Amino acid sequence: MKKDEMTYENAMKRLEEIVDKVENGQMDIDSLSATLKEAQELVAFCRDKLTKVDAEIKKILEN
Amino acid sequence: MTKALTLLELNDMVSAVFEQSFTHAYWVSAEVSEVRESRGHCYMEFVQKDEFSNSLVAKARATVWKSKWMILRPYFENTTGQPLAAGMMLLVKVKLLFHPLYGYSLNVEDIDPTFTLGDIAKRRKEIIRKLKEEGIDQMNKGLELPRLLQRVAVISSDTAAGYGDFCNQLNANEKGLVFYTRLFPAVMQGDGVEASVIAALDAIMDDALEWDVVVIIRGGGSVSDLSGFDTLALAEHVAQFPLPVVTGIGHERDDTVIDMVAHTRVKTPTAAAELLIHHQEAELTLVESISERITGCVGLRLAEEINRLNMIVGRMPSIYSLFHQRQLNRLVQITNLIHRGINSRLQTDKNKIELLAARFPLQVNALMQAEQHRLKLISLRLKAVDPVNVLRRGYSITQVGGKLLRNVSQLKKGDEIVTILADGKVVSSVTELEQNNKKQEI
Numbered sequence: 001m002k003k004d005e006m007t008y009e010n011a012m013k014r015l016e017e018i019v020d021k022v023e024n025g026q027m028d029i030d031s032l033s034a035t036l037k038e039a040q041e042l043v044a045f046c047r048d049k050l051t052k053v054d055a056e057i058k059k060i061l062e063n
Numbered sequence: 064m065t066k067a068l069t070l071l072e073l074n075d076m077v078s079a080v081f082e083q084s085f086t087h088a089y090w091v092s093a094e095v096s097e098v099r100e101s102r103g104h105c106y107m108e109f110v111q112k113d114e115f116s117n118s119l120v121a122k123a124r125a126t127v128w129k130s131k132w133m134i135l136r137p138y139f140e141n142t143t144g145q146p147l148a149a150g151m152m153l154l155v156k157v158k159l160l161f162h163p164l165y166g167y168s169l170n171v172e173d174i175d176p177t178f179t180l181g182d183i184a185k186r187r188k189e190i191i192r193k194l195k196e197e198g199i200d201q202m203n204k205g206l207e208l209p210r211l212l213q214r215v216a217v218i219s220s221d222t223a224a225g226y227g228d229f230c231n232q233l234n235a236n237e238k239g240l241v242f243y244t245r246l247f248p249a250v251m252q253g254d255g256v257e258a259s260v261i262a263a264l265d266a267i268m269d270d271a272l273e274w275d276v277v278v279i280i281r282g283g284g285s286v287s288d289l290s291g292f293d294t295l296a297l298a299e300h301v302a303q304f305p306l307p308v309v310t311g312i313g314h315e316r317d318d319t320v321i322d323m324v325a326h327t328r329v330k331t332p333t334a335a336a337e338l339l340i341h342h343q344e345a346e347l348t349l350v351e352s353i354s355e356r357i358t359g360c361v362g363l364r365l366a367e368e369i370n371r372l373n374m375i376v377g378r379m380p381s382i383y384s385l386f387h388q389r390q391l392n393r394l395v396q397i398t399n400l401i402h403r404g405i406n407s408r409l410q411t412d413k414n415k416i417e418l419l420a421a422r423f424p425l426q427v428n429a430l431m432q433a434e435q436h437r438l439k440l441i442s443l444r445l446k447a448v449d450p451v452n453v454l455r456r457g458y459s460i461t462q463v464g465g466k467l468l469r470n471v472s473q474l475k476k477g478d479e480i481v482t483i484l485a486d487g488k489v490v491s492s493v494t495e496l497e498q499n500n501k502k503q504e505i
Binding site for chain 2: 008036
């Protein structure tokens with residue numbers, strides 16, 4: 001998923017996929033760190049969406 | 064000629080007939096078309112419309128005198144949750160009156176608010192029935208709330224504190240959740256509600272993709288005329304709106320039609336803000352829990368892998384020790400062999416040494432004499448080359464800076480040189496240097 005195409009809904013979908021995969025033990029050890037890194041990036045993205053003000057959106061919507 | 068009556072005489076006659084004919088009070092149902100309060104009295108106009116054409120078929124003025132109105136008004140408002148307003152159906156107990164100057168009018172002695180309540184409910188039901196017929200009554204409820212519920216289009220009055228309270232409440236949430244809000248002003252009571260709320264919805268519709276949710280709120284706890292929220296046109300707009308609509312109109316009693324068709328209905332603007340905050344809080348919690356689950360699982364998986372490795376490593380010594388034991392056995396065999404070999408060799412040598420030792424004294428003597436002779440010869444030869452002997456013969460050694468002087472080129476004018484003779488040394492300084500074949504003045 002490219003960063004600029006990422007939406008919150010898509011990021012959450014991907015995270016849920018990862019959780020499923022990880023919890024069902026379908027993850028090989030070689031992709032472990034890559035998966036973890038991806039998950040951490042997605043989590044940060046989602047957390048930021050929820051808790052950080054996007055100045056651009058603010059400008060467009062509140063004025 | 065018959066004497067003409069004065070108008071007053073005529074009206075007095077009518078008045079007398081009224082008083083004689085209508086001695087009782089009557090319960091009458093009628094629609095209120097106008098309400099006006101003045102000096103504590105309430106003046107209304109009652110009408111009746113034709114069921115089909117909607118045109119007026121009857122009309123009468125009515126008055127509730129201050130003494131009655133003081134009691135009836137709170138009773139009505141407490142029961143219906145709304146003030147008496149134009150458009151309502153009333154069941155009133157009236158006395159008929161004919162005043163020579165003001166004509167026919169009704170004196171209201173009592174009002175039955177449950178009739179009005181029933182009528183409002185009936186009208187709402189009727190609107191809902193129509194929406195059901197159109198198949199749209201559940202449309203807004205069918206919309207899924209987006210996971211990210213941040214961009215909030217607010218329809219409210221721009222004068223009431225409701226919008227400000229709502230925004231403060233939203234932004235003061237504990238988790239630091241972000242919301243974006245904009246007010247789309249509208250009239251929130253009385254006749255203007257329908258048109259202005261629809262206009263606000265249309266304005267939001269123009270940028271529907273920019274918003275996640277519409278919130279319709281009305282601040283303040285005072286009783287007000289909410290009949291404007293009970294119209295078919297407004298209900299149709301709300302029901303079919305492409306974004307979820309949350310209402311917080313602050314109605315005490317029961318739901319207005321738009322409460323019924325909106326996605327979610329809450330009682331107050333504060334509750335609307337709480338709803339959005341809870342939704343986003345749940346989302347944040349979900350993100351954090353997914354994060355923990357993934358990290359936990361990856362950690363477990365890693366621990367599993369480390370265990371596997373440890374088990375493999377743990378089995379290695381046993382494989383190795385077998386090999387080791389074999390090697391060890393071989394080593395022991397070899398060592399034994401070596402020991403045996405050494406022992407026999409030692410025995411042979413010991414015998415030899417014993418034999419030699421017996422011959423030792425004789426041989427040592429002869430050896431010593433030969434060595435002494437050799438030493439004497441060497442010392443004589445050494446004496447001949449001792450530098451002291453050379454110096455005694457008239458040679459000397461010259462040093463410069465503690466080093467042996469071999470070439471003129473080692474020197475420069477003014478250098479101090481030391482000449483060593485057999486019986487002492489001379490220190491002198493260089494005044495002239497001359498190399499073979501070239502003279503150098505410095």
